[in-house]
Amino acid sequence: MDWFDADQYWLGRLLFKEGLAVIYLCAFLVAADQFRPLIGDGGMLPARRFLAGARWQRSPSIFHLHYSDRFFAGVAWTGAGLAAAAALGLLDLLPLPLCMLGWLLLWGLYLSIVNVGQLWYGFGWESLLLEVGLLAVFVGNAHTAPPLLTLLLLRWLLFRLEFGAGLIKIRGDPCWRNLTCLYYHHETQPMPGPLSWYFHHLPRPLHKMEVAGNHFTQLIVPFFLFVPQPVAGGAAAIMVVTQLWLVASGNFSWLNWLAIVLGLSVLPNGFWEFVLPVRAPSDLAPAPIWFAVVVVAVTIAVAALSYRPARNLFSSHQMMNASFDPWHLVNTYGAFGHVTKTRREIVLEGCRDEHPTADSEWLAYEFKGKPGDLRRRPRQFAPYHLRLDWLMWFVAISPGYGASWFGGLIGRLLDGDAALLKLLHHNPFPDAPPAVIRARMYRYRFTTRDEHRESGAWWARTLEAEFLPPMSRRGPP
Structure with a gap:
């Protein structure tokens, strides 16, 4: 034949x-x-x-x-x-x-x-x-x-x-x-x-x-x-x-x-x-x-x-x-029928104080691929796929994407879940989990050439809103 x-x-x-x-x-x-x-x-x-x-x-x-x-x-x-x-x-x-x-x-x-x-x-x-x-x-x-x-x-x-x-x-x-x-x-x-x-x-x-x-x-x-x-x-x-x-x-x-x-x-x-x-x-x-x-x-x-x-x-x-x-x-198949014009990121922060005050210290969790630290250059991961990082991008666009799991993410961070923490780049609480966690919404943008030359930062950001108020294992403090 x-x-x-x-x-x-x-x-x-x-x-x-x-x-x-x-x-x-x-x-x-x-x-x-x-x-x-x-x-x-x-x-x-x-x-x-x-x-x-x-x-x-x-x-x-x-x-x-x-x-x-x-x-x-x-x-x-x-x-x-x-x-x-x-x-x-x-x-x-x-x-x-x-x-x-x-x-x-x-x-x-x-x-x-x-x-x-x-x-x-x-x-x-x-x-x-x-x-x-x-x-x-x-x-x-x-x-x-x-x-x-x-x-x-x-x-x-x-x-x-x-x-x-x-x-x-x-x-x-x-x-x-x-x-x-x-x-x-x-x-x-x-x-x-x-x-x-x-x-x-x-x-x-x-x-x-x-x-x-x-x-x-x-x-x-x-x-x-x-x-x-x-x-x-x-x-x-x-x-x-x-x-x-x-x-x-x-x-x-x-x-x-x-x-x-x-x-x-x-x-x-x-x-x-x-x-x-x-x-x-x-x-x-x-x-x-x-x-x-x-x-x-x-x-x-x-x-x-x-x-x-x-x-x-x-x-x-x-x-x-x-x-x-x-x-x-x-x-x-198809992708990017709509292109977002503004980048928003949810930043998760923990605090050791059960009842945070204006003077309390908040430390941020860092994801492997999702932007966070302004001076951390984006990394190459593909073809490896960071599933949590990708869905966090969608949640920043529309909170409904996280309706079924975002609360579970916060709860496991409060528990110091070892398996979940392996998905992150940096856990700021290596000895014991924080007492409370909050989520804040920032607008991120790439730095200009001058900004990058002066500060070494790849990103600049502006706080837009509180995405999730401080939460403890029992609820709001």
Whole structure:
């Protein structure tokens, strides 16, 4: 079946699978490292409590069979080990059915985690990882020619990811249409990176060029993914370069890296053999009949399931980052339809005095990625994902985002919860927890060049309001 085999994408498939495996590894490590204070039995939104009221049909997960913190950790570390094996190419050494089973297990384990993760796992890149991960089951192993149909499904996913993001912008905030969104975005994005201050201070004409380039990449270039080579590869290369620009400008978990590995799958062997000292094998086995039948069936299923995401793309009420089934099979994507123009941050402070006075000393908790200390330069964390830090950004925009867990955060800080404190950069009360905690709302902005030169500070801030009055374990003091 010459039409089915796409030998010319062997190297692109190899890099796609190894890159995806590294992202899987990161995702499972995040789950293992952060779950206890978030969804563990002592967490702010316990998975066990969620499972008690959830139906398997609405949230398919292995944890419906059994949940304990130890079992969750076992699932996360099993996924991490399997992802590491895939990144080293060990799964590709297995016979095709076992290789597929390994990738299917990765998908199933992560699906189980996402479907009990609640708000902490409500980000679009969770669905994207699951959709990419399921398609990876059907790209074959190192000894089999890549199936053309699966590669086209990967392009269809990359198209929806980029085009959906472009449409949500052009239909959304007027600043995308007048090319001014990047006057604000680098400063107000959820988690700035070490270069964000410099990006923010680029000349405004360059900011407009960035936005125009983004529109071109997301609204025009995706259509060329379905044109014969070398045009399709050129379109993918433009997307990869754009995503690397986004990687440099901020922390967006593994979203950009998933787009990059999708783009790598579009580039043919000739490109990789030109830039890398590698050669694709010339003796690939054709796909077995049973594998071809499975891939054709998957292609038909994805085509059928694409109806609602495709309709959403062209809807005037386009949804952003929506899944249409609990398996996250074929989803819709988009980001930053609205750009916040002002950055607000909630700063948590504790005091040792049970009845604070005007002379009492308040000490601030520092998060790992969320801005706090004015002199602390933003750090690079992506593709690692700081779930608590990200949701704190949303709470500063609208307190409703924290309705189900913010009180639990305060209570655990008052208890000196060790698991929760591990999620923070600095605990100002290492010996004993504070008697009271308060939360204050500040307006943050990047310092100007002169301010930074004089003080060394990356941020300046102004107190706007008291977000939460001082609270003790018994309530207000």
